Amino acid sequence: MKTDLKIQAADGTAAAHFFAPSDPARRAAAGVILYMDAFGLRPALDGMANRLADAGYFVLVPDLFYRSIPYGPFDTSAFGNEDSRKAIMTLLGSTTQAMTAADSGAFIEALRANGASGRIGTVGYCFGGGRALAAAGTYPDAIAAAASLHGGNIASEAPDSPHRLAASIKARVYVGNAGVDQSFPPEQSARLATALREGGVDHVIENYVGMNxxxxxxxxxxxxxxxxxxxxxxxxxxxxETLG
Incomplete structure (x- = not known):
């Protein structure tokens, strides 16, 4: 069941979609923050969150671009339009890792306030993948599992690259990367693997050959x-395995 929430985040009020497990028998009491991709909140992400809720989790999908409201809406063909592409790139460039990390404390509290009394996990897609990992490094005592799917620039040379937080991560980590992805080339995969291993992080990095x-x-x-x-x-x- 979907509920619209308003969360007092670091720099204002963030909209979020919240999903509670519909079947009490499957309710795990655990919570998951789903970090959106570059196209913002929309039905496709709601469907993914609902699938997690059907598996027994309380799920929160926050608007990471709340500082820039109003924006969009965008569909996934937006990068083919120059104006939409510029707008998205502006949103991405103006929403830093530090901003989302600061917001994530409020996201965790929102899950707690709405019934997630167990462990917390994160999962992020596209630019959200780095946010899911950075949250685990910023709130190591709160987040038990962190997953990134086709996350972009998660082990870049940037000062705020998520892999630099590996030593702080206590969560288990799963990373699924596209077979060919300019935003996460092989050298970044190797850098991430080294950082996680040296940081003592229980992790899996999986290459989905043939996927874009x-x-x-x-x-x-x-x-x-x-x-x-x-x-x-x-x-x-x-x-x-990790959240129960």
């Missing part, structure tokens, strides 16, 4: 049904 960036999200132009189901199998097993 965005393959998991149903309305993405790169969506691949078989590849998406593979990701769901991995993700739900990962959360079940």
């Amino acid at each position: 960036h965005g393959w998991t999200v149903p309305d993405n132009l790169s969506f691949d049904a078989a590849g998406a189901e593979r990701h769901w199998k991995r993700l739900l097993t990962f959360f079940e």
